[in-house]
Amino acid sequence: MVWKWIAGIALACSMLPAGVGFAGDIEGSSDHPVLGRFPTATIRAYEVREFDAAILPAGRIDDGEAPGELLEVEGKVTRIGYRIAGKHSALEVMRNYEHALSQAGFETLFACGNHEDCGIDMMAFISNSGRIRPPGFGDAFFGETAERALLASRSDADGNVHIFLHVIEDTANKRTVLYQQVVEAAVLETDQVKVLQADELERSLKRQGHVAVPGVYFDTGKAEVEPESEAALAEMAKLLEAYPELRVYVVGHTDNVGSLDSNVALSQARAAAVAGALSGSYGIDGARLIAKGVASLVPVTSNADETGRSRNRRVELVAQ
Incomplete structure (x- = not known):
C-alpha cells in the first residue's frame, strides 16, 4: 500500500515526519505511516489491530449512552494517544493537523471547535469506546477544557482511510492531549479457523x-x-x-x-x-x-x- 507521507509543512509548528519512534514514547510504539506528529508530542498509549471495528463520532455527542451520529468502520485500526508538552492550544494543534490532512487529499466529514459544539459527552464516549484509554482524560476538567475533534476520510485504490482526531487542553497538568484513530481498508482473512468435523x-x-x-x-x-x-x-x-x-x-x-x-x-x-x-x-x-x-x-x-x-x-x- 502506498501512502502520501505528511512532513515538512510550513506552518508555525510543522508536523514531524510520520512512521518514526521518538524518545519518551512507550515501548513498541510509532507514528502511523500516513500521519506525522506535532512537535513535543510523545506517545503514551498505543494499539494496532490488523482487523477490528472502530466507532467514530460523526457528530456531537450529548449522551454517551445514546450517542447521535456515528460512523462504524472495519479494517486495520491504529489507536494512538499523544501528550504534547508546552503551551500549545487545542486550536494550534488541530489547525496543523487540518492543514496536513487537506494537503494529503483528506475530506472533512465532521469537525467541532469547542466543548459545547462537540457535546458534553464527547470525551466520555471516546474514553469508553476504544480499547486503549487516551492519556490525560482522567486529569482534564470539563469546565476548564478547550476541546476540538475532527473526522476525515480519503479514498485510495486500496479503499477508504478514516482518521479521527480529538484534542483537549489538560489545564490541570499544563499540556495538550491528542487521541488519534486511523482505520485503513483491510481484507479480513476468513479461513484462519476451521471447525473440525x-x-x-x-x-x-x-x-x-x-x-x-x-x-x-x-x-x-x-x-x-x-x-x-x-x-x-x-x-x-x-x-x-x-x-x-x-x-x-x-x-x-x-x-x-x-x-x-x-x-x-x-x-x-x-x-x-x-x-x-x-x-x-x-x-x-x-x-x-x-x-x-x-x-x-x-x-x-x-x-x-x-x-x-x-x-x-x-x-x-x-x-x-
Missing part, C-alpha cells in the same frame, strides 16, 4: 486422548459462549451423540495475562459454559461432561506475543 474430533481423541476444538469464542475476560461458536458446538454434540459411551472432560485454557487465580476461575467458567451449552442446547447428558479449568498451566506455545496467546486460549475435549 465430528469424525475428525473422534480420530484425534482416539489417537491422543484429547483434542482442541477451534471455533469456540468468548469475549475478552468473559465466560459467555459467543453465538459464532454454534458450528463448533454442533460438531461436539454430533461426536457425543455418535458415541454414547464416550465421557469427556471439557477443559478451558487461557493465556497468562492476569493473575493465575483469575485465569483459573475464568477457564473454569468457560469450560462450564461449553458443557452447559452441550447439555442445555443439544441434549447431551450432563453426567458425561466434567468441566475443568486449567488457566495457563498447559500452553501449546509461548505466551510472549499475541499470536502465541491466541493459540493458548482454547477449549479441549479430553477422554475420561
Whole structure:
C-alpha cells in the first residue's frame, strides 16, 4: 500500500515526519505511516489491530449512552494517544493537523471547535469506546477544557482511510492531549479457523486422548459462549451423540495475562459454559461432561506475543 507521507509543512509548528519512534514514547510504539506528529508530542498509549471495528463520532455527542451520529468502520485500526508538552492550544494543534490532512487529499466529514459544539459527552464516549484509554482524560476538567475533534476520510485504490482526531487542553497538568484513530481498508482473512468435523474430533481423541476444538469464542475476560461458536458446538454434540459411551472432560485454557487465580476461575467458567451449552442446547447428558479449568498451566506455545496467546486460549475435549 502506498501512502502520501505528511512532513515538512510550513506552518508555525510543522508536523514531524510520520512512521518514526521518538524518545519518551512507550515501548513498541510509532507514528502511523500516513500521519506525522506535532512537535513535543510523545506517545503514551498505543494499539494496532490488523482487523477490528472502530466507532467514530460523526457528530456531537450529548449522551454517551445514546450517542447521535456515528460512523462504524472495519479494517486495520491504529489507536494512538499523544501528550504534547508546552503551551500549545487545542486550536494550534488541530489547525496543523487540518492543514496536513487537506494537503494529503483528506475530506472533512465532521469537525467541532469547542466543548459545547462537540457535546458534553464527547470525551466520555471516546474514553469508553476504544480499547486503549487516551492519556490525560482522567486529569482534564470539563469546565476548564478547550476541546476540538475532527473526522476525515480519503479514498485510495486500496479503499477508504478514516482518521479521527480529538484534542483537549489538560489545564490541570499544563499540556495538550491528542487521541488519534486511523482505520485503513483491510481484507479480513476468513479461513484462519476451521471447525473440525465430528469424525475428525473422534480420530484425534482416539489417537491422543484429547483434542482442541477451534471455533469456540468468548469475549475478552468473559465466560459467555459467543453465538459464532454454534458450528463448533454442533460438531461436539454430533461426536457425543455418535458415541454414547464416550465421557469427556471439557477443559478451558487461557493465556497468562492476569493473575493465575483469575485465569483459573475464568477457564473454569468457560469450560462450564461449553458443557452447559452441550447439555442445555443439544441434549447431551450432563453426567458425561466434567468441566475443568486449567488457566495457563498447559500452553501449546509461548505466551510472549499475541499470536502465541491466541493459540493458548482454547477449549479441549479430553477422554475420561
